[in-house]
Amino acid sequence: EARGKLPKYPLLDEKYKLIEKMGDGAFSNVYKAQDRKTGNMVAVKVVRKYELNASQGDKHLHATVKQKPKGIERANILKEVQIMRNLNHPNIVQLYEFSESRDYYFLIMELVPGGELFHQIVRLTYFSEDLSRNVITQVAHAVRYLHEEKGVVHRDIKPENLLFEPITFIPSKTPKVRTGEDEDKEDEGEFIPGVGAGGIGRIKLADFGLSKVVWDSQTMTPCGTVGYTAPEIVKDERYSKSVDMWAMGCVLYTLLCGFPPFYDESIQVLTEKVARGQYTFLSPWWDEISKSAQDLISHLLTVDPEKRYTIDEFLAHPWIRGTDEETQPAA
Ligand code: ADP
Numbered sequence: 001e002a003r004g005k006l007p008k009y010p011l012l013d014e015k016y017k018l019i020e021k022m023g024d025g026a027f028s029n030v031y032k033a034q035d036r037k038t039g040n041m042v043a044v045k046v047v048r049k050y051e052l053n054a055s056q057g058d059k060h061l062h063a064t065v066k067q068k069p070k071g072i073e074r075a076n077i078l079k080e081v082q083i084m085r086n087l088n089h090p091n092i093v094q095l096y097e098f099s100e101s102r103d104y105y106f107l108i109m110e111l112v113p114g115g116e117l118f119h120q121i122v123r124l125t126y127f128s129e130d131l132s133r134n135v136i137t138q139v140a141h142a143v144r145y146l147h148e149e150k151g152v153v154h155r156d157i158k159p160e161n162l163l164f165e166p167i168t169f170i171p172s173k174t175p176k177v178r179t180g181e182d183e184d185k186e187d188e189g190e191f192i193p194g195v196g197a198g199g200i201g202r203i204k205l206a207d208f209g210l211s212k213v214v215w216d217s218q219t220m221t222p223c224g225t226v227g228y229t230a231p232e233i234v235k236d237e238r239y240s241k242s243v244d245m246w247a248m249g250c251v252l253y254t255l256l257c258g259f260p261p262f263y264d265e266s267i268q269v270l271t272e273k274v275a276r277g278q279y280t281f282l283s284p285w286w287d288e289i290s291k292s293a294q295d296l297i298s299h300l301l302t303v304d305p306e307k308r309y310t311i312d313e314f315l316a317h318p319w320i321r322g323t324d325e326e327t328q329p330a331a
């Protein structure tokens with residue numbers, strides 16, 4: 001990446017100094033930035049606003065011409081912001097602030113310095129069962145919070161949207177001013193148990209750009225309706241939650257072997273494979289992986305959403321609870 005060639009965004013620049021680019025998507029750039037006043041590091045997601053393709057006068061002429069959207073419409077970004085604002089969980093990226101300039105929206109977020117889980121899979125080829133369990137359980141805690149406490153479906157769970165904090169030690173909240181007296185006192189920070197030397201730290205789910213609220217967490221009813229809810233709406237709620245469970249199956253599969261369950265060069269063939277739920281535990285890569293892990297994955301990669309595991313069934317599975325004999329190394 002071309003460092004030192006960071007753009008300047010009016011208004012944002014007054015408060016934050018961009019340090020480096022951390023990621024980019026179709027509509028967004030994410031930067032590591034520093035709060036000029038406090039010195040705190042944050043992540044800033046900069047999203048370009050929707051641009052009209054032509055001048056106002058030409059609008060009607062081009063109204064029917066389909067073009068690649070050039071930005072994000074206000075309604076969409078506000079939905080992402082509104083959902084994120086309402087979330088507070090250790091395994092979910094925290095949104096601090098939202099602002100905008102003429103051309104951009106700015107989401108000021110908690111910085112997750114380890115980057116994407118995706119890069120760690122590439123770096124390590126694949127994860128051990130213990131490390132995979134540690135990672136996917138953290139994802140599951142985020143998903144349980146979303147599904148059961150907030151009525152939110154993420155809809156875009158994938159290794160690129162799973163970030164991690166590569167730490168085993170969190171210093172105490174308020175850094176102590178050393179007075180000399182407490183010089184040799186231990187910092188009363190919190191140790192996060194790692195997973196041996198390969199420990200990855202805390203996982204954080206990011207990117208609520210596609211997420212949706214399926215029920216009102218205040219009234220515990222499907223969104224926007226009370227008492228008049230049609231069965232297909234109630235069903236739709238269940239179905240939409242189950243998309244996250246499918247995605248978790250894909251993530252877990254990928255963690256354990258290093259490649260995704262569904263892949264093909266051709267989009268048509270790939271789509272067909274997914275629709276049929278056509279995947280295998282490919283030998284020799286899966287030979288050494290426990291049957292219990294495979295059993296769990298098969299309950300997630302189930303085509304019928306009614307039969308697919310819910311988040312509670314997932315968390316109750318022996319492989320996750322670590323109580324399954326098969327997951328223990330042979331004596
Ligand atoms: P998009 O909707 O464009 O996919 P994301 O919110 O997923 O936007 O952000 C794009 C990328 O930016 C992520 O995949 C990740 O690499 C990086 N990123 C996003 N949020 C953070 C964050 N809080 N801390 C560190 N990196 C982040």
Ligand code: MG
Binds near residue numbers: 025160161207
């Ligand atoms: Mg993303």
